[in-house]
Amino acid sequence: MERxxxxxxxxxxxxxFRHYVSQTARELGLVGWVKNDLDGTVVIAAEGAEDKLKKFIMRCRKGPPNAKVEKIESAWQKYSEEFNDFEVR
Known part of the structure; x- marks a missing residue:
């Protein structure tokens, strides 16, 4: 498991976008959260199997129909087991 x-x-x-991310994460069996940041970005923390997280990133690059993703910064971290579900913050 990875984060x-x-x-x-x-x-x-x-x-x-946050709804799309939440729905996608749940479909892939991931846990964590998504939130809007004050700088206009969306920040996500997700945990699960590495292959599922890679699929998740690809789907985040696409986004929902009205979104336009310009860039994604990512950081792999140690799995924390702190989440039970995926929530919109």
């Missing part, structure tokens, strides 16, 4: 933190840049607020 990844993502920071998504572009047109990602006000386009149901």
């Amino acid at each position: 990844i933190t993502l920071k998504i840049y572009g047109k990602v607020q006000g386009v149901f």
Whole structure:
């Protein structure tokens, strides 16, 4: 199991991006959270199997129909087991 933190840049607020991320994470069996940041980005912390996290990143790059992802910063971290579900913050 792994943990990844993502920071998504572009047109990602006000386009149901957090809902899309939450739904995608649950479909893949991931746990963690997603939130809007004050700088206009979306920040995500997700935990699960490495292959599922890689699929998750690819789906985050695409985003929902009205989103336009310009850049994703990612950092792999140690699995923490602190989450039970995936939540929108």
